[in-house]
Amino acid sequence: MDTFLLPWLKTAKVGFRYLPNEGISRGQFGGQPIVASLGGDRLAASLDFTPQATSEAESARERRLLISWLARLNGRQNPSYMTNPARRFAGSFPTTELIADNTFASGGLSNWTLGSEYSGTVHDRRARLTRNAVTASSGVIRKNTSQMSALTQYATYAFRMFVYAGRGSIASNLSLRAGSSNGGTQYGSAAYTAAGLYTLPFVALDTPISVTLNDNAASGLTAGDYIDVPWASCSRAAMLDNGPNLLLHSDDLTQAAWTNSETTETANAAVAPDGTTTMDSINENAAAATSHYMQQNVTVSSSAEGYCFAVALKAASRTWARLTIFESTSSHAASAYFNLSTGAVGTVGATGANWENVRAYIVPRGNGIYYCVVLGQKVSAGTTLSCRIYSAEADNDVTMNGNSSAAIYAWRATLSISKAPTRLVQTTTAATTGTTQTGSGLHLKGVALTATDGLAVENDELEVITSFGSELKITTAALNCDAAGLAYWQFSPAIRGIGADGAAVIFSDPMAYMMFAGGAVGWDHEPGILTTASAEFEEAS
Numbered sequence: 001m002d003t004f005l006l007p008w009l010k011t012a013k014v015g016f017r018y019l020p021n022e023g024i025s026r027g028q029f030g031g032q033p034i035v036a037s038l039g040g041d042r043l044a045a046s047l048d049f050t051p052q053a054t055s056e057a058e059s060a061r062e063r064r065l066l067i068s069w070l071a072r073l074n075g076r077q078n079p080s081y082m083t084n085p086a087r088r089f090a091g092s093f094p095t096t097e098l099i100a101d102n103t104f105a106s107g108g109l110s111n112w113t114l115g116s117e118y119s120g121t122v123h124d125r126r127a128r129l130t131r132n133a134v135t136a137s138s139g140v141i142r143k144n145t146s147q148m149s150a151l152t153q154y155a156t157y158a159f160r161m162f163v164y165a166g167r168g169s170i171a172s173n174l175s176l177r178a179g180s181s182n183g184g185t186q187y188g189s190a191a192y193t194a195a196g197l198y199t200l201p202f203v204a205l206d207t208p209i210s211v212t213l214n215d216n217a218a219s220g221l222t223a224g225d226y227i228d229v230p231w232a233s234c235s236r237a238a239m240l241d242n243g244p245n246l247l248l249h250s251d252d253l254t255q256a257a258w259t260n261s262e263t264t265e266t267a268n269a270a271v272a273p274d275g276t277t278t279m280d281s282i283n284e285n286a287a288a289a290t291s292h293y294m295q296q297n298v299t300v301s302s303s304a305e306g307y308c309f310a311v312a313l314k315a316a317s318r319t320w321a322r323l324t325i326f327e328s329t330s331s332h333a334a335s336a337y338f339n340l341s342t343g344a345v346g347t348v349g350a351t352g353a354n355w356e357n358v359r360a361y362i363v364p365r366g367n368g369i370y371y372c373v374v375l376g377q378k379v380s381a382g383t384t385l386s387c388r389i390y391s392a393e394a395d396n397d398v399t400m401n402g403n404s405s406a407a408i409y410a411w412r413a414t415l416s417i418s419k420a421p422t423r424l425v426q427t428t429t430a431a432t433t434g435t436t437q438t439g440s441g442l443h444l445k446g447v448a449l450t451a452t453d454g455l456a457v458e459n460d461e462l463e464v465i466t467s468f469g470s471e472l473k474i475t476t477a478a479l480n481c482d483a484a485g486l487a488y489w490q491f492s493p494a495i496r497g498i499g500a501d502g503a504a505v506i507f508s509d510p511m512a513y514m515m516f517a518g519g520a521v522g523w524d525h526e527p528g529i530l531t532t533a534s535a536e537f538e539e540a541s
Contacts, residue, residue, distance in 0.1 A: 002196040002469075003072040004162045005082035006125070006230060007509055008103055009062055010050035014086040017044040018493065019538060041493035042539035043472055043512060045084070051530045061124055063531045070521050070533060079515045079540040081162065081197045081470060084461060087510070091456035091479065093448075095508040098149040098157075098234045099211075111147055113182075115139035115215070130226040131170060134219070139183045140174070141229070142212035148234065151204045154359065156420060156446035156485075158201050158237035158504045159211040161229060165195040168225025173217040176200035180208045186304075187419075191216065195227070197511065199465050201239050201504035203306070203419035203446060205357045205377060235508035240464070241445035241486065242434030242501035243425035246298045246415040247387065250427045253280040253294050253410060262292040262402055263391070270409045273312055273365040279411040281316060284391055284402040291398040293322075293390040298415060298431075302381040306357075306419035307334075309387050310373035312365060314409040315340035320392035321408050323374045325415075327354050327382035334376035336360030337395050340408065343370055346395035354380035361421055361484040363451075369411075373421045373484060387415050418502070420446035421484040434501040440476070440494045444505060447481040455479045455487070456507065462489070463510030466497030468541035472512035497541065515540040 021040040026033060052063035072078060089095055101111040104122045112127075114120050117138035120129045129140050151157065159178055165171040176198050179186040187209075188202035198213075211234055215221075249255035251272075253265045262285050269281035284292040300307075313321050324335035332352025338360070339346055348360045358376035365371050378385075391408050393400040412424040422445055425432060437443065442464065447455060456462060456479040463470050473491035481487035489505070514537040523533035 001078045003069060003078050003080040004197065004230060005069060005080050006065060007083050009066055011047055011085040012050045013048035014084060015046035016084065019044050040496060043493065044517065044536070044538040045514065046534070046536055048534040049532065051532045053530055065124055066533060067523055067531070070523060070535065073516050073521050075521055076516050079513055081511045081513055083509050083511050087461050089460055089507065091454055091460050092452065093455040093507045094236045096149065096235065097508060098151065099143055099232055100147060102232045113142050113144060113147070115141065126228050126230040128226055128228050130224060131215070131221055132223055134221045134223055137214070137216050137218050140213040140215050142182065142210055143234070144182065144210050145208050148209065151207055151209050152449070153204055153207050155449060156201060156203050156237050156239055157234055158199055158506055160197065160199045160233040161213055162197050162231045163195045164228040166226040166228055168222055169220060170215060170217070170225050170227050171195040173215065175214045175216055177212040177214050178202040179210055180206050182210050183212045183214060184210055197470065199504050201237055201502060205419065233509060237507060238444045238447040238505040239420065240437065240499045240501060240503045240505065241422050241443040242437060243423055243443065244416045244432060244434040244501055245425040245427045246431045247296055247413050248427055248429060248431060250412045250414060250425065251278050253282065257296055259295050261295065262287040262290055263294060265294065270314060271367060272411045273369050279314060279409040281407045281409050282389060282391055283407040284404065286402045286404050288401045289399060291390060292402055293388045295386055295388045298385045298387065300383060300385050302383050304377065304379045305417055306375065306377050307385065308373060308375040308416050308418040308422050310371065310421060310424055311389060311413045312369055312411040312424060313338060313340055313372050314369045316407040316409055318391045318393065318406045318408050320346070320394055321372065322390035322392045322398050323372060324388045324390065325374065325376070326386040326388070327378050327380050328384035329380045329382040330354055332380065334358040334374055336374040337392060338362050338370065338372045339395070340370060350376060354378065354382065363482045363484050371424065371484065375418070375421060385415070387413065389413065418445065421486060423486055436498050438495060440492055441488055441490045442495065442499070444487045444489055445485060447485045447487045449485060451481065451483040453478065453480040455481060461510050462491065463506040464495065464499055465503045466495060466499045468497030469513035470511040471495060471497060472510055513540050514538060
């Protein structure tokens with residue numbers, strides 16, 4: 001059973017240590033030290049809690065909750081999520097908590113909205129949420145736009161909540177949701193089968209927002225079953241970019257996966273952003289009053305989802321290009337024009353009603369090359385997407401008389417399921433769902449909406465969600481992002497678990513998943529006066 005160290009409990013002293021996992025030997029001849037890293041390096045912490053006097057109500061409450069938490073550890077059996085009480089964030093990334101009364105300090109639930117089948121009370125800053133009926137699945141508790149600070153459209157957020165199991169099986173079938181309506185999932189959802197720390201990263205596609213803890217069970221519950229929630233959070237965040245790409249032959253437009261319309265292609269015609277001569281040219285033919293493009297079709301889910309189409313483009317004799325994603329039900333499209341001479345985005349929009357939230361970005365990549373991306377939300381049941389790269393003669397103009405000497409260059413075409421721009425990834429004969437990132441650096445997406453330096457700086461602590469739970473990392477180099485929100489984050493210790501594509505990277509109240517590492521869990525009483533406690537921890541996995 002996971003436990004949770006309340007971030008508002010007072011701590012008198014905090015110590016952190018780095019626990020390397022390495023082997024050291026001496027060279028046979030020169031005696032020089034040889035150090036071999038075995039991986040699995042992690043952090044350890046020492047916590048001395050502020051002495052609590054039973055004579056004051058607030059102190060008495062903290063004493064009760066501290067002892068209760070220590071008892072829940074069951075020695076080393078139950079790990080705990082905890083944040084560093086001494087943490088001070090120095091970067092420019094916004095870390096404001098957007099949920100009012102997120103620790104239930106008001107003593108009630110007037111700042112929250114309960115589901116129709118739930119009631120709730122608060123005791124010792126912990127919400128008890130009780131099921132009153134068992135007829136259908138129900139929202140448990142939520143925050144609506146009027147109950148939160150304003151969110152920024154297209155920014156990335158993390159909605160989080162810690163859930164303790166109570167009576168019954170409610171905690172085995174819960175989910176977090178984020179959407180534009182009460183209980184909606186338009187922005188994202190995630191399901192959970194056990195109590196613990198829940199985290200839902202999402203992109204706010206619009207400013208009306210509802211974040212919900214939802215009970216998905218339609219049967220098997222009993223009126224009076226309950227869960228406890230001591231903490232919730234919604235704040236700006238980032239996501240892992242593992243590099244998925246649904247397109248084939250991203251770097252070779254001459255392959256059969258690509259079809260052309262009034263164009264011919266020349267492979268390896270220009271130097272690409274990686275320094276290799278692998279950019280292909282898209283050459284117009286002389287057909288009059290028509291459009292000239294390359295296309296690849298991809299089979300996708302019928303579900304509503306966000307898609308991102310990105311390509312590195314460079315002007316040749318044509319200085320404009322258009323990227324378009326068509327869906328198969330009505331040939332509705334999300335598209336954007338790009339000026340490859342000035343590096344500006346032109347006309348952006350949706351043709352038809354089956355695409356929403358269409359937007360575009362352009363980022364220079366040196367040598368006259370630009371990262372160009374269009375993305376939007378497919379809201380139809382279409383199961384085929386057609387990704388097109390057009391040569392254009394001006395903004396909002398692809399119907400033109402072809403010129404056999406006119407061309408643009410293209411490289412590393414990438415289509416991904418994402419509500420934020422993603423990095424370009426090479427494919428050949430097979431698509432990729434992304435590559436597990438390892439080591440002491442991670443590619444991120446959705447970091448910011450404009451190019452920004454110093455979002456995190458050295459010694460800033462961030463959390464990444466992996467298969468090991470929450471991994472706490474110390475930033476070792478400034479985190480900067482480009483105009484598309486793409487960044488590379490460097491940190492220590494190295495990542496140990498597997499981070500899924502789109503997994504959250506947390507800047508506000510970052511957590512570590514730690515286990516007790518001392519001799520015995522304990523606390524000391526001066527009868528009737530003071531209670532003191534200290535504990536040693538190390539990362540649990």
